[in-house]
Amino acid sequence: MPPQNETKRHRILDAARQVCSQNGYEAARMDDIAHVAGVSKGTLYNFFESKESLLIATVLATHEDFVVVLPAVSDPNLDPRLRLEALVDSLADGFDGITQHIVLSHLTWSAVLTSPSGRQQLLATLRSIYSGYEQQLQSILQAGIESGVLRPDIDIPVVIANWIAIYDGLLYRAGFEEDDPSPAYTAAGVRRSLTWLTEQLLVADSTHPKVELEEETVRP
Amino acid sequence: MPPQNETKRHRILDAARQVCSQNGYEAARMDDIAHVAGVSKGTLYNFFESKESLLIATVLATHEDFVVVLPAVSDPNLDPRLRLEALVDSLADGFDGITQHIVLSHLTWSAVLTSPSGRQQLLATLRSIYSGYEQQLQSILQAGIESGVLRPDIDIPVVIANWIAIYDGLLYRAGFEEDDPSPAYTAAGVRRSLTWLTEQLLVADSTHPKVELEEETVRP
Amino acid sequence: MPPQNETKRHRILDAARQVCSQNGYEAARMDDIAHVAGVSKGTLYNFFESKESLLIATVLATHEDFVVVLPAVSDPNLDPRLRLEALVDSLADGFDGITQHIVLSHLTWSAVLTSPSGRQQLLATLRSIYSGYEQQLQSILQAGIESGVLRPDIDIPVVIANWIAIYDGLLYRAGFEEDDPSPAYTAAGVRRSLTWLTEQLLVADSTHPKVELEEETVRP
Amino acid sequence: MPPQNETKRHRILDAARQVCSQNGYEAARMDDIAHVAGVSKGTLYNFFESKESLLIATVLATHEDFVVVLPAVSDPNLDPRLRLEALVDSLADGFDGITQHIVLSHLTWSAVLTSPSGRQQLLATLRSIYSGYEQQLQSILQAGIESGVLRPDIDIPVVIANWIAIYDGLLYRAGFEEDDPSPAYTAAGVRRSLTWLTEQLLVADSTHPKVELEEETVRP
DNA sequence: AATGAATGAGACTTCATTCAT
DNA sequence: TATGAATGAAGTCTCATTCAT
Numbered sequence: 010m011p012p013q014n015e016t017k018r019h020r021i022l023d024a025a026r027q028v029c030s031q032n033g034y035e036a037a038r039m040d041d042i043a044h045v046a047g048v049s050k051g052t053l054y055n056f057f058e059s060k061e062s063l064l065i066a067t068v069l070a071t072h073e074d075f076v077v078v079l080p081a082v083s084d085p086n087l088d089p090r091l092r093l094e095a096l097v098d099s100l101a102d103g104f105d106g107i108t109q110h111i112v113l114s115h116l117t118w119s120a121v122l123t124s125p126s127g128r129q130q131l132l133a134t135l136r137s138i139y140s141g142y143e144q145q146l147q148s149i150l151q152a153g154i155e156s157g158v159l160r161p162d163i164d165i166p167v168v169i170a171n172w173i174a175i176y177d178g179l180l181y182r183a184g185f186e187e188d189d190p191s192p193a194y195t196a197a198g199v200r201r202s203l204t205w206l207t208e209q210l211l212v213a214d215s216t217h218p219k220v221e222l223e224e225e226t227v228r229p
Numbered sequence: 230m231p232p233q234n235e236t237k238r239h240r241i242l243d244a245a246r247q248v249c250s251q252n253g254y255e256a257a258r259m260d261d262i263a264h265v266a267g268v269s270k271g272t273l274y275n276f277f278e279s280k281e282s283l284l285i286a287t288v289l290a291t292h293e294d295f296v297v298v299l300p301a302v303s304d305p306n307l308d309p310r311l312r313l314e315a316l317v318d319s320l321a322d323g324f325d326g327i328t329q330h331i332v333l334s335h336l337t338w339s340a341v342l343t344s345p346s347g348r349q350q351l352l353a354t355l356r357s358i359y360s361g362y363e364q365q366l367q368s369i370l371q372a373g374i375e376s377g378v379l380r381p382d383i384d385i386p387v388v389i390a391n392w393i394a395i396y397d398g399l400l401y402r403a404g405f406e407e408d409d410p411s412p413a414y415t416a417a418g419v420r421r422s423l424t425w426l427t428e429q430l431l432v433a434d435s436t437h438p439k440v441e442l443e444e445e446t447v448r449p
Numbered sequence: 450m451p452p453q454n455e456t457k458r459h460r461i462l463d464a465a466r467q468v469c470s471q472n473g474y475e476a477a478r479m480d481d482i483a484h485v486a487g488v489s490k491g492t493l494y495n496f497f498e499s500k501e502s503l504l505i506a507t508v509l510a511t512h513e514d515f516v517v518v519l520p521a522v523s524d525p526n527l528d529p530r531l532r533l534e535a536l537v538d539s540l541a542d543g544f545d546g547i548t549q550h551i552v553l554s555h556l557t558w559s560a561v562l563t564s565p566s567g568r569q570q571l572l573a574t575l576r577s578i579y580s581g582y583e584q585q586l587q588s589i590l591q592a593g594i595e596s597g598v599l600r601p602d603i604d605i606p607v608v609i610a611n612w613i614a615i616y617d618g619l620l621y622r623a624g625f626e627e628d629d630p631s632p633a634y635t636a637a638g639v640r641r642s643l644t645w646l647t648e649q650l651l652v653a654d655s656t657h658p659k660v661e662l663e664e665e666t667v668r669p
Numbered sequence: 670m671p672p673q674n675e676t677k678r679h680r681i682l683d684a685a686r687q688v689c690s691q692n693g694y695e696a697a698r699m700d701d702i703a704h705v706a707g708v709s710k711g712t713l714y715n716f717f718e719s720k721e722s723l724l725i726a727t728v729l730a731t732h733e734d735f736v737v738v739l740p741a742v743s744d745p746n747l748d749p750r751l752r753l754e755a756l757v758d759s760l761a762d763g764f765d766g767i768t769q770h771i772v773l774s775h776l777t778w779s780a781v782l783t784s785p786s787g788r789q790q791l792l793a794t795l796r797s798i799y800s801g802y803e804q805q806l807q808s809i810l811q812a813g814i815e816s817g818v819l820r821p822d823i824d825i826p827v828v829i830a831n832w833i834a835i836y837d838g839l840l841y842r843a844g845f846e847e848d849d850p851s852p853a854y855t856a857a858g859v860r861r862s863l864t865w866l867t868e869q870l871l872v873a874d875s876t877h878p879k880v881e882l883e884e885e886t887v888r889p
Numbered sequence: 890a891a892t893g894a895a896t897g898a899g900a901c902t903t904c905a906t907t908c909a910t
Numbered sequence: 911t912a913t914g915a916a917t918g919a920a921g922t923c924t925c926a927t928t929c930a931t
Contacts, residue, residue: 014915033342035255039901049917051903060901115338118331118404122253135405167425170399170413174422177401178394184338185355193390202394205387209429259926260893269892271928280926454894473782475695479922489896494923555778558771558844562693575845607865610839610853614862617841618834624778625795633830642834645827649869699905700914709913711907720905 018056021046025067030112034064034119061120065127068116069134075110076138077103082145089153093207096145100176101200104183111184143169150210159210168210175202238276241266245287250332254284254339285340285347289354291333296358297323302365309373313427316365320396321420324403331404363389370430379430388430395422458496461486465507470552474504474559501560505567508556509574515550516578517543522585529593533647536585540616541640544623551624583609590650599650608650615642678716681706685727690772694724694779721780725787728776729794735770736798737763742805749813753867756805760836761860764843771844803829810870819870828870835862 024046028037039060043050057063081087081095117135120127146169153159179202183194192198244266248257259280263270277283301307301315337355340347366389373379399422403414412418464486468477479500483490497503521527521535557575560567586609593599619642623634632638684706688697699720703710717723741747741755777795780787806829813819839862843854852858 031342033255033339035253036343038899050901051917052915054902055915111338112342114401115335115342118335119253119255122251122332122335123256132405132408139402139405164425166413167421170418171395171422171425174396174398174402175391175394176398178396178398179390181334181397181401182359182394185352185359188352193386198390201384201387202391205384205391258924263893270926271892272890274927275890471782473695473779475693476783478920490922491896491924492894495894500922551778552782554841555775555782558775559693559695562691562775563696572845572848579842579845604865606853607861610858611835611862611865614836614838614842615831615834616838618836618838619830621774621837621841622799622834625792625799628792633826638830641827642831645824645831698903703914710905711913712911714906715911 014056017046017048017052021048021053021056021063022067022070025063026071026109029064029067029116030109033112034116034123061124061127064116065120065124065130068113068120068131071109071113072117072134072138075103075106075113076141078141078145082149085148085152089149089156089158090207090211092149093153093210096149097200097203097207100203101196104180104196104199110180111187114181114184139173142173146172153210158212160212163210168206172203172206175206234276237266237268237272241268241273241276241283242287242290245283246291249284249287249336250329253332254336254343281340281344281347284336285344285350288333288337288340288351291329291336292354292358295323295326295330295333296361298361298365302369305368305372309369309376309378310427310431312369313373313430316369317420317423317427320423321416324400324416324419328404328407330400331407334401334404359393362393366392373430378432380432383430388426392423392426395426454496457486457488457492461488461493461496461503462507462510465503466511466549469504469507469556470549473552474556474563479503501564501567504556505560505564505570508553508560508571511549511553512557512574512578515543515546515553516581518581518585522589525588525592529589529596529598530647530651532589533593533650536589537640537643537647540643541636544620544636544639550620551627554621554624579613582613586612593650598652600652603650608646612643612646615646674716677706677708677712681708681713681716681723682727682730685723686731689724689727689776690769693772694776694783721784721787724776725780725784725790728773728780728791731769731773731776732794732798735763735766735773736801738801738805742809745808745812749809749816749818750867750871752809753813753870756809757860757863757867760863761856764840764856764859770840771847774841774844799833802833806832813870818872820872823870828866832863832866835866 021042024042025037028041028045031037039050039053042063043053046053053063057066077099079095079099082092082099084092087095117131120131147165150159150163150165150168154161154163176199179194179199183190186194193202241262244262245257248261248265251257259270259273262283263273266273273283277286297319299315299319302312302319304312307315337351340351367385370379370383370385370388374381374383396419399414399419403410406414413422461482464482465477468481468485471477479490479493482503483493486493493503497506517539519535519539522532522539524532527535557571560571587605590599590603590605590608594601594603616639619634619639623630626634633642681702684702685697688701688705691697699710699713702723703713706713713723717726737759739755739759742752742759744752747755777791780791807825810819810823810825810828814821814823836859839854839859843850846854853862
């Protein structure tokens with residue numbers, strides 16, 4: 010497939026994402042997508058078999074776009090606390106496109122409900138994305154416990170589940186608070202929530218040390 | 230409005246919920262809803278202005294059905310730890326109708342995206358439901374701190390946000406794990422996750438007491 | 450099905466026949482058929498599943514319309530020569546709607562080629578119609594031989610096949626001569642051709658008696 | 670026009686015939702024809718103005734392919750009975766490609782119905798083909814009567830019309846019996862039917878002589 | 890108040906034809 | 911001259927909504 014085509018395919022996927030974001034999948038008309046992509050309706054069908062398959066491709070591509078991993082997160086030589094911080098940063102920074110996330114979720118469910126084949130494809134992709142996050146967390150927590158930075162009695166599966174649930178939950182909720190978001194459902198809120206979770210994991214030198222600042226001052 | 234009509238209205242709303250659950254709002258046909266409700270298509274329009282307004286009414290009614298409050302949770306005279314436990318129980322027990330929750334969420338977004346007027350109504354309802362949970366948590370946490378059962382340095386807004394986010398996040402995720410759910414995304418998982426959260430809030434008599442059993446027996 | 454509906458169904462079938470006759474099945478638009486039938490497009494689909502099934506129903510109905518049997522043909526008490534004459538008359542008289550026959554044939558093949566299920570239905574109907582003619586001829590010829598009016602050495606299957614083939618062949622050919630038909634491909638031509646065939650079957654009293662007039666005068 | 674082009678034109682016509690045979694003219698896509706012909710879609714338009722003109726050219730070419738004349742049939746020095754036999758043989762032998770004949774007929778009507786201009790061209794071609802057969806028969810019958818082999822009272826136009834009608838009618842009918850043809854609608858059936866017709870034309874030496882074998886042996 | 894046949898706007902999709910390469 | 915990606919007109923079919931009964 011020549012690069013020209015790849016570009017055009019991207020244009021179509023972007024257009025589809027954009028148009029679907031307005032009013033959802035069903036309300037998106039192929040005419041509109043073609044118009045936004047700057048191609049004709051027929052060209053849409055040269056790249057995608059049907060509206061449904063265009064939707065699925067759009068959802069898959071969008072999910073992949075949202076997956077960002079900082080090198081710092083996966084570097085096993087770094088202090089686990091720094092790696093957790095980096096992960097928090099990464100997640101908080103990605104929290105900006107809230108609406109897109111929510112619409113994406115809606116589109117995903119449209120696809121899952123509409124297309125039996127799309128369902129398998131999408132669920133597999135989602136599990137793979139989640140699995141990536143879980144493995145990263147697992148590796149950091151394990152390293153943290155072994156290095157004595159994190160409490161040895163941590164119930165790793167529960168902490169992982171909660172970490173991800175907090176992120177998803179805030180994202181989900183943010184969708185409904187879009188018009189006038191409370192501070193909890195913003196990038197800053199994500200940072201605060203996950204930082205709080207991180208604090209619960211640290212070994213209690215003093216009763217409850219703050220991760221962020223004290224670590225520098227403690228070492229004289 | 231005679232009870233006969235109220236019954237029929239209910240039948241229609243139930244039918245709408247049921248039909249929408251299959252393939253989403255757009256795929257639900259008024260014919261099908263009428264058929265399932267056991268009325269004619271015309272009757273649908275005697276009760277609801279349009280398909281859109283039927284959707285909104287359905288979503289609102291369903292949301293209200295999901296709101297359950299245990300007396301134990303709101304009783305200010307009980308031990309705050311017991312009240313938190315009761316809340317965990319209530320939430321975990323309600324986790325069974327996962328699919329319905331997810332579909333409800335999808336329908337809600339269909340409505341929000343479809344209807345500019347419905348948007349306000351729905352968001353207001355959702356905020357009010359969330360607000361109820363938040364106030365309950367607030368009251369419990371406050372009472373817990375004042376009574377010395379919970380740690381005095383708790384950042385109440387963050388804990389509330391996380392509590393709700395964990396629940397929503399697990400619910401959200403469970404939707405994608407429906408086919409073969411991992412233990413984290415079941416009623417038991419909810420119980421474990423929220424219990425873990427609760428444990429982080431307790432005053433540390435011993436290093437990390439388990440809430441459930443030790444509290445009654447430890448104090449002589 | 451109330452009579453009102455039956456009427457409307459007929460109107461639709463007539464409209465379909467009419468519109469298809471102009472330019473064939475593929476060129477016929479559902480919009481046009483609806484317009485000609487005086488109903489809306491949606492109503493078409495209340496009566497027929499698809500354009501294809503409307504076509505098949507149209508072809509079947511038209512075939513049935515063309516089947517005409519005179520009582521005289523099947524009356525076993527009549528002189529077989531009279532019965533053959535009556536059959537010739539019936540076939541010749543039905544030769545008027547030539548164009549319709551040809552277009553019908555074309556439509557039939559459209560249906561046979563297009564729809565695997567329609568194929569079976571149509572071929573079965575055609576066989577049944579042909580079978581009716583064949584049985585009638587068989588009965589007349591048999592009676593004719595037994596009564597000594599027809600030659601005893603007639604090869605009945607061959608004569609039947611030829612009788613029907615002559616009719617079909619003239620019909621087929623007439624379609625291509627429509628603009629300026631030679632006398633052979635008109636009702637009169639059919640009469641002449643089949644009469645000739647009949648003459649070959651008669652017992653040779655004199656060398657080759659004419660069936661039509663002489664039969665009355667021969668019996669003194 | 671270099672032979673290369675002529676070859677390519679042939680390939681296209683063959684491909685068109687083949688593709689049209691599957692599902693009729695309307696269902697044949699230019700893409701498919703190009704693919705089967707092994708050329709690009711653009712090339713199709715270098716050889717034919719439009720799909721319609723390609724259809725007409727295809728039908729004309731196919732009709733010409735079907736026209737076969739045996740030298741024996743037209744040789745005026747042969748015994749007219751032998752010439753009739755030869756014609757029967759020729760027609761019966763050509764009866765094998767039944768399906769093709771039927772599809773050809775269907776295509777012809779597609780063309781006639783579709784293209785007002787093609788209509789004249791096609792009908793002219795058909796008349797010319799038929800005319801050739803008619804003249805051959807005319808010449809044979811005339812010779813037969815003059816030489817005393819055939820009955821002097823033959824109504825030549827009627828016999829010609831019937832001869833051709835029998836052939837066309839059997840062909841037409843065979844199309845509908847394709848799945849499970851009765852013996853009447855096969856090459857053998859054609860032979861039997863036309864032989865029967867021939868027998869009716871012979872001068873009655875004995876009451877009803879068989880053409881094939883007896884003619885040579887009976888006369889001492 | 891209830892019914893459901895009729896309506897027709899609007900969506901998806903196909904495919905003959907064009908034209909830049 | 912050959913190619914095949916792009917085009918967009920046109921057709922089928924769906925389904926929310928209406929309204930006569």
